[in-house]
Amino acid sequence: MNFTDRKKKIILLFLVLGLFLLPLFFPNPARIGMFVGCGVASILAMGWLMILRIGCLSLGQAAFLAIGGYTSALLAQKAGISPWIGLLAGGTASGVVALVIGVVVLRVRGLSLSIITFAFAEMVRLLFSTLDFFGGHGGITGIPSFTPLPLPALGTVRFDSPLASYYVLLLIVLVCGTVMWRMDQSALGRIFRALPQNEALAQSLGVHPLRYKVISFVTACFFAGVAGAFTAHYYNVLFPGSYTPIQSIFVQIQATVGGVASVALGGFLGGSLMVMVESWLLNVDSRWVYIFYGAVILVVTFFLPEGLLSLPQKIKQFTKKK
Amino acid sequence: MTEFLQVGLNCLVLSANYILLALGLTLIFGILRVLNFAHGTFYICGAYVVYALVQRAGLHYFQAALTAMIVIGGLGIFIEAAVLYPLSEKVKVASLGAILGVSMILEGALAFIFEGEDVTIGSHFKGILTVRGATLSRERLMVVLLCGLIVIGLYVWIRRTRQGIAIRALAENPRVAALQGINIRFMRFLVMGVASFLAAAAGSIVTPLFYINPFMGGGIIFKALLIVAVGGMGSIEGSILAGLLIGVVESIGVTYLGPVAEVASFLIVIAVFLFRPQGLLGVEYEFH
Numbered sequence: 370m371n372f373t374d375r376k377k378k379i380i381l382l383f384l385v386l387g388l389f390l391l392p393l394f395f396p397n398p399a400r401i402g403m404f405v406g407c408g409v410a411s412i413l414a415m416g417w418l419m420i421l422r423i424g425c426l427s428l429g430q431a432a433f434l435a436i437g438g439y440t441s442a443l444l445a446q447k448a449g450i451s452p453w454i455g456l457l458a459g460g461t462a463s464g465v466v467a468l469v470i471g472v473v474v475l476r477v478r479g480l481s482l483s484i485i486t487f488a489f490a491e492m493v494r495l496l497f498s499t500l501d502f503f504g505g506h507g508g509i510t511g512i513p514s515f516t517p518l519p520l521p522a523l524g525t526v527r528f529d530s531p532l533a534s535y536y537v538l539l540l541i542v543l544v545c546g547t548v549m550w551r552m553d554q555s556a557l558g559r560i561f562r563a564l565p566q567n568e569a570l571a572q573s574l575g576v577h578p579l580r581y582k583v584i585s586f587v588t589a590c591f592f593a594g595v596a597g598a599f600t601a602h603y604y605n606v607l608f609p610g611s612y613t614p615i616q617s618i619f620v621q622i623q624a625t626v627g628g629v630a631s632v633a634l635g636g637f638l639g640g641s642l643m644v645m646v647e648s649w650l651l652n653v654d655s656r657w658v659y660i661f662y663g664a665v666i667l668v669v670t671f672f673l674p675e676g677l678l679s680l681p682q683k684i685k686q687f688t689k690k691k
Numbered sequence: 692m693t694e695f696l697q698v699g700l701n702c703l704v705l706s707a708n709y710i711l712l713a714l715g716l717t718l719i720f721g722i723l724r725v726l727n728f729a730h731g732t733f734y735i736c737g738a739y740v741v742y743a744l745v746q747r748a749g750l751h752y753f754q755a756a757l758t759a760m761i762v763i764g765g766l767g768i769f770i771e772a773a774v775l776y777p778l779s780e781k782v783k784v785a786s787l788g789a790i791l792g793v794s795m796i797l798e799g800a801l802a803f804i805f806e807g808e809d810v811t812i813g814s815h816f817k818g819i820l821t822v823r824g825a826t827l828s829r830e831r832l833m834v835v836l837l838c839g840l841i842v843i844g845l846y847v848w849i850r851r852t853r854q855g856i857a858i859r860a861l862a863e864n865p866r867v868a869a870l871q872g873i874n875i876r877f878m879r880f881l882v883m884g885v886a887s888f889l890a891a892a893a894g895s896i897v898t899p900l901f902y903i904n905p906f907m908g909g910g911i912i913f914k915a916l917l918i919v920a921v922g923g924m925g926s927i928e929g930s931i932l933a934g935l936l937i938g939v940v941e942s943i944g945v946t947y948l949g950p951v952a953e954v955a956s957f958l959i960v961i962a963v964f965l966f967r968p969q970g971l972l973g974v975e976y977e978f979h
Contacts, residue, residue: 426784477964480726480783484920485964491913492957499950614909618791625788656802663795670778670789 388539392532401531403648405603407641408538409434412596414624415549415636416589421629422558423582424565425475426483429490430593431616433463435609436493437594438601439503442512445602452515452602456541456595463594464587471586475579478568490617498609508608512601534603541599542637545592550633552588561585619643622666628676635678642677697827698946704831704900706938707838711893712915713922713930714845715886721862721925722882725775725786729794730890730915731908736797737763737891739805739905741898745812752812756895760888767887768880776879794908801905809902834896841892842931845885849927858882862925917956921963923970932971 392401413430420427440462441455450458474485497503504510515528515537528537552558560581563571568578601607627639643665650657673679712734719727737759744755770793778786819826849855860868861878869875897903918937922929937956944952963971 421784426787473961473965477968480720480787481920481924481964481968483726483787484916485960487913488917488920488957488960492954495950495953614913615906618795622788622791625784656799659795659799659802663792663797663799666788666792667774667796670785670792674781674785 385543389536392535396532398531401535403645404535405531405538406648407644408535408542409596409600410620410623410640410644411542411637412545412592412640413620413636414627414640415545415632416593417620417624418627418629418632418636419549419552419561419585419589421624422553422561422565422632423475423585424478425486425582425586426480426621427486427589428483428614428617428621429486429488429493430589430620431612431614432490432493433467433590433593434597434600434616435497435607435612436466437463437597438607439497439509439597440594441598442509442601442607443503445513446509446511452513452598453518455602456598459598459601460591460595463597464591467587467590468583471583472579475582475586487614487617490612491614494609494612494614497612503609504607506609508606508610509601510606512605512607514605515602534599538599538603541592541595545595546633546637548588548592549636550631552585553632557581557584619662622662626665626669626676628678630675630678635676638677698942700827700831700835701946702938702942703835705942706935707835707842708893708897708911709914709918709938710842710931710934711838711889711896712911713918713934714842714927715889716912716915717919717922717925717927717930718858718882719886720919722858723771723775723779723786723879724783725790726916727886728787728791728912729770729797730886731910731912732794732797732801733763733767733887733890733908734894734911735801735903735905735908736766737894738898738903739801739894740891741895742805742810742812742903745898746810752899756892759895760891763891763894764884764888767883767890771879771883775883776876779879798905798908805905809904811900811902812898830899834900837896838893841889845889846927846931854881914956917960919970920960921970923972926970926972929970929972 391404395401395404413434416433417427417430437459441452441459444450444455444458445452470489474482474489477485498506515534517525517527519525526533528534553561560571560576563576564578564581572578623639623643624636625639626643627635627637629635643662646661647658650661669676673683712730716727716730719725719730740759740762741752741755744750744758745752748755750758770790774789774793775786778789819828821827849858857868857873858878858881860871861873861875865875894903914937918930918933921937922931922933937959940955940959941953944955
């Protein structure tokens with residue numbers, strides 16, 4: 370292990386520690402609500418970057434959020450299944466849908482694939498908002514919160530407060546980040562990155578392109594589903610209107626702003642920062658959110674194409690030139 | 692028969708609008724290799740310019756429509772010069788992100804300028820026509836007619852003129868086309884201008900028909916993208932065919948099945964991609 374590696378690990382450790390201690394510094398429930406928004410956005414952005422690795426620009430991540438949310442909410446309401454199992458069930462439902470869709474559509478390449486994901490997301494939203502089984506336009510209300518859990522050393526802990534939910538989400542984000550990071554660093558990640566560069570060559574080396582594309586797609590969508598299930602039990606309501614195409618586009622912008630160099634860090638950075646500014650702007654005027662996102666993506670595309678992660682490098686280059 | 696005529700006309704109005712947008716998109720895709728997400732926003736901008744000129748400045752509808760088309764055409768050319776051309780050598784993520792940014796800024800700006808309720812202007816062609824018991828409003832007939840004329844004009848331009856040949860050559864193989872002395876820079880401007888012009892035309896046609904709001908572009912661009920995908924990226928005839936197809940399926944479906952029928956458009960797309968990945972009439976493109 371060389372010096373920079375160690376430095377990176379220490380920074381990462383402090384980051385995680387900081388995230389655990391964050392509510393101590395900002396005990397205001399509204400602030401914690403914002404952090405929850407950041408967490409959900411981070412998971413989605415990480416998934417988006419994971420899918421980008423295989424050369425697919427997904428414009429439909431909101432759909433998988435919705436599938437996870439609706440699955441868990443309906444299971445809890447109609448079958449009385451615990452939200453904790455619902456988290457997994459939501460993720461699994463999203464994963465299975467992603468598997469079925471992925472096997473079919475991931476054969477298509479390039480911008481056509483983006484259009485398909487976009488169309489798929491819109492179809493899912495339409496189904497949720499028109500079928501009575503899913504509550505129609507009104508969505509689902511009165512979804513049960515997370516039930517108390519007996520934890521070792523802490524006794525029975527209630528999970529219906531924003532603070533407790535924050536820690537649940539933090540765990541999900543950390544698991545998601547670790548899985549994505551490990552996947553990206555492993556041989557699997559190298560195969561993912563080889564596919565958009567030269568699929569024929571990868572194939573000639575014994576890589577089954579579709580299989581690896583599906584693996585990446587399903588992993589990303591699984592975590593999106595878990596995040597969706599979490600939001601269902603956190604907000605206790607679901608509206609089809611919160612899964613419009615613009616949400617998927619926000620995910621893309623957040624991820625691009627974060628940076629493509631690292632799936633986990635880029636997604637986390639972009640998702641968190643953008644949502645923080647967004648929630649501040651929402652208090653001022655929701656119309657600024659559009660202008661903000663638009664302006665940020667333009668600036669990033671022109672001046673920082675590698676995202677915020679490349680900012681330190683850019684600064685170093687800039688100061689060296691002087 | 693009566694009902695059929697009515698549904699038939701409704702779907703023509705829908706298709707006509709979609710086709711105008713899809714043609715612009717497919718042209719831009721063929722030459723600029725960009726999915727122009729701002730196209731729906733151009734459409735709404737066009738509609739709002741017409742609204743502003745008619746309602747607030749008191750211009751005649753046709754004057755307003757023409758001004759809107761020219762203004763939005765100019766806007767398209769400006770965006771090509773300022774945003775898309777500088778990014779044309781970069782990866783496709785870059786231009787896609789940038790165009791999304793442009794679209795969102797425009798939408799936000801529209802929301803600030805035209806606050807409040809959704810708006811519309813009074814219909815310009817009054818009266819109805821009764822054909823075999825089906826009542827058709829003059830307005831809608833004119834819309835279909837106007838769109839039809841524009842589409843035919845565009846088709847002739849692409850198929851029969853030297854410029855059209857140059858555009859098709861560029862879409863097929865930019866490098867070889869450039870070797871034949873085709874000015875790529877100029878063609879990009881031309882195509883972007885014409886496409887934005889078409890979007891504004893579609894927008895100004897609907898202002899008297901529907902209520903408009905600044906964020907309507909997203910839903911419209913979604914349909915137009917589906918049409919382009921079904922018809923084949925960069926194919927003019929494909930877009931016209933697919934626009935008719937989706938318009939027909941949608942209005943028949945919505946009439947007899949309700950809003951769920953919109954899902955049908957998606958199923959068509961999936962089916963087309965499975966059996967003909969390049970679209971109904973498209974050729975395979977190399978993406979970079």
